[in-house]
Amino acid sequence: MSLASSSLYSLRQKLVTGEISSREIIQDVIDQITTRDEEIGAFLSFDPDTALTAADQADLALPLGGLPIGIKDNINVKGQPCTCASKFLEGAFTSPYDATAVIRLKAAGAIPFGRTNLDEFAMGSSTENSRLQTTHNPSAPGHIPGGSSGGSAAAVAGQLIPATLGSDTGGSIRQPASHCGVVGLKPSYGRVSRYGLVAFGSSLDQIGPLTHTVQDAALLLNAIAGEDPRDSTSLDEPVPDFTDDLDRGVVGMKLGIPKAHFTDGIAPQARERV
Amino acid sequence: MADPHIDVRYVANLARIDLSNDEVARFTTQLEDVMGYIKKLGEVDVEGIEPCTHPMIKSNRVRKDEPAPSLPAGDFLQNTPDQANDQLRVPKVVDA
Numbered sequence: 001m002s003l004a005s006s007s008l009y010s011l012r013q014k015l016v017t018g019e020i021s022s023r024e025i026i027q028d029v030i031d032q033i034t035t036r037d038e039e040i041g042a043f044l045s046f047d048p049d050t051a052l053t054a055a056d057q058a059d060l061a062l063p064l065g066g067l068p069i070g071i072k073d074n075i076n077v078k079g080q081p082c083t084c085a086s087k088f089l090e091g092a093f094t095s096p097y098d099a100t101a102v103i104r105l106k107a108a109g110a111i112p113f114g115r116t117n118l119d120e121f122a123m124g125s126s127t128e129n130s131r132l133q134t135t136h137n138p139s140a141p142g143h144i145p146g147g148s149s150g151g152s153a154a155a156v157a158g159q160l161i162p163a164t165l166g167s168d169t170g171g172s173i174r175q176p177a178s179h180c181g182v183v184g185l186k187p188s189y190g191r192v193s194r195y196g197l198v199a200f201g202s203s204l205d206q207i208g209p210l211t212h213t214v215q216d217a218a219l220l221l222n223a224i225a226g227e228d229p230r231d232s233t234s235l236d237e238p239v240p241d242f243t244d245d246l247d248r249g250v251v252g253m254k255l256g257i258p259k260a261h262f263t264d265g266i267a268p269q270a271r272e273r274v
Numbered sequence: 275m276a277d278p279h280i281d282v283r284y285v286a287n288l289a290r291i292d293l294s295n296d297e298v299a300r301f302t303t304q305l306e307d308v309m310g311y312i313k314k315l316g317e318v319d320v321e322g323i324e325p326c327t328h329p330m331i332k333s334n335r336v337r338k339d340e341p342a343p344s345l346p347a348g349d350f351l352q353n354t355p356d357q358a359n360d361q362l363r364v365p366k367v368v369d370a
Contacts, residue, residue: 096350097349188329203327229337
């Protein structure tokens with residue numbers, strides 16, 4: 001199992017015991033993308049030197065110290081391109097600031113790594129509407145990865161990087177995560193600041209994690225959640241530790257199901273599972 | 275709501291987009307279809323339903339009126355093709 005294909009949690013265990021270094025993780029991610037992403041097409045760009053320098057300076061005492069996180073190419077990372085998979089912005093725009101979610105990832109020790117493909121300006125559900133590149137589904141060759149966060153989902157499913165951030169307006173994290181067989185979480189509206197996310201539907205947009213495990217999604221949400229003065233719709237509520245209840249199970253929980261989603265045309269297997 | 279009419283030629287000129295006559299005709303039909311579809315919202319019965327702008331936050335929130343540093347001009351001007359006096363310069367897009 002390569003480092004790039006491991007969960008954040010397992011990498012963290014190995015980092016704190018000194019078994020591996022952050023530089024080794026970053027180098028493996030670079031190697032995996034260089035050798036295998038031509039077939040998958042998850043990443044639009046990445047900056048190896050900045051990431052390796054950050055790895056050498058990583059503070060392993062922090063909750064995500066030294067761990068690389070891929071970033072959807074509609075979330076600003078200072079000094080990096082933000083194309084939104086559009087010809088408009090390709091080669092014409094360098095982010096002058098960090099999105100709040102990125103500031104918080106960095107504060108938690110994580111290393112934002114690379115820019116993942118999407119439907120142009122996040123408008124689509126297949127990543128076929130990217131103007132820059134086609135992304136294939138590593139879990140189902142010959143099929144779309146879903147979208148709009150198709151690059152973020154394919155990067156994790158293709159074992160190119162342990163985790164990514166995507167954005168979800170009307171399914172753009174959850175649906176590609178489902179297509180690619182990874183964990184995707186759209187946080188409740190207001191839980192994560194939208195500052196620095198290129199807007200699509202401002203009353204619905206949220207940034208969220210795509211990961212191998214639920215535990216990793218909780219770790220990432222811990223880092224990016226919280227009120228932000230720069231987003232007046234962010235929620236002024238304490239952020240709990242989302243990893244606390246992971247072992248509790250679902251017995252006794254009440255789950256709501258929107259009836260409107262269970263009409264004609266739903267796959268029989270899906271209907272049966274629910 | 276009256277039937278929407280969109281002057282595509284006028285809007286294209288404001289946006290500095292060159293359109294052929296064929297394109298103007300095609301986009302006029304398409305955009306009016308889109309705007310017409312929005313009229314469907316008017317058919318929804320919202321009698322007795324409280325307006326909702328945010329599922330959790332019920333009141334408007336404003337920050338304190340205190341000055342704070344904003345993005346340095348040089349940082350955002352790096353992405354602009356034309357500048358003057360630390361400001362972004364664009365072609366005039368309003369009507370005379």
